[in-house]
Amino acid sequence: MIPAVVLAAGLSSRMGRSKAVLPIDPANLSGDTFVTHIVRTFQAAGVEELVVVVGHEADRLIETVLARGLSPRFVVNPDYESGQLSSVLAGLRAIDRPGVAAMLLTLVDVPNVSAATVRRVIERYRATSAPIVRPVADDEGGIKAARHGHPVLIDRRLFDAIRSADPMAGIKPIVRAHVSIEGNVEVDDEGAFLDVDTPEDYRRLLERSGAGRP
Numbered sequence: 001m002i003p004a005v006v007l008a009a010g011l012s013s014r015m016g017r018s019k020a021v022l023p024i025d026p027a028n029l030s031g032d033t034f035v036t037h038i039v040r041t042f043q044a045a046g047v048e049e050l051v052v053v054v055g056h057e058a059d060r061l062i063e064t065v066l067a068r069g070l071s072p073r074f075v076v077n078p079d080y081e082s083g084q085l086s087s088v089l090a091g092l093r094a095i096d097r098p099g100v101a102a103m104l105l106t107l108v109d110v111p112n113v114s115a116a117t118v119r120r121v122i123e124r125y126r127a128t129s130a131p132i133v134r135p136v137a138d139d140e141g142g143i144k145a146a147r148h149g150h151p152v153l154i155d156r157r158l159f160d161a162i163r164s165a166d167p168m169a170g171i172k173p174i175v176r177a178h179v180s181i182e183g184n185v186e187v188d189d190e191g192a193f194l195d196v197d198t199p200e201d202y203r204r205l206l207e208r209s210g211a212g213r214p
Contacts, residue, residue, distance in 0.1 A: 055080025
């Protein structure tokens with residue numbers, strides 16, 4: 001079992017409004033938002049268990065997802081203002097149990113990753129059991145790829161390290177310490193690398209997709 005955890009609890013302070021409920025296509029306000037698009041993508045990739053960690057404007061986010069006929073498992077992180085690690089830990093607590101081999105982790109900031117990329121990450125893990133598996137681009141066969149994106153698959157061997165992580169540093173040092181050539185999956189999927197943090201990023205996302213103006 002490889003559950004997925006979507007981190008959607010943050011304040012979205014750089015965006016100025018909640019990223020999770022931004023429409024993928026502003027011309028169709030009843031269509032998918034960032035978070036619902038991610039949920040559909042992971043379902044299309046065959047992920048059977050999906051946890052969405054919420055915090056800021058939790059009720060609004062949950063209502064947005066349910067209104068579109070989706071029912072992932074929601075976990076409320078009351079400590080979301082303390083930093084991203086608190087949401088990672090909330091997600092980990094929700095999915096960690098006997099039989100879970102690894103955790104797929106993604107950010108609501110990366111809404112356009114493809115189902116094909118998610119499947120390739122899972123397939124690479126099943127083939128190699130690498131402790132960290134992640135999509136990369138511009139890779140020349142080395143461990144340090146020019147770009148790396150989401151989702152990141154984390155083997156359960158690293159769960160205890162995550163629980164002991166420095167809240168200021170988060171899980172990045174753990175991921176960096178365990179990346180490998182085997183775990184790098186080169187993909188041709190710009191959606192895996194497009195991190196939407198600001199209104200400018202959002203405009204770029206819409207321009208790439210051909211959607212209307214924000």
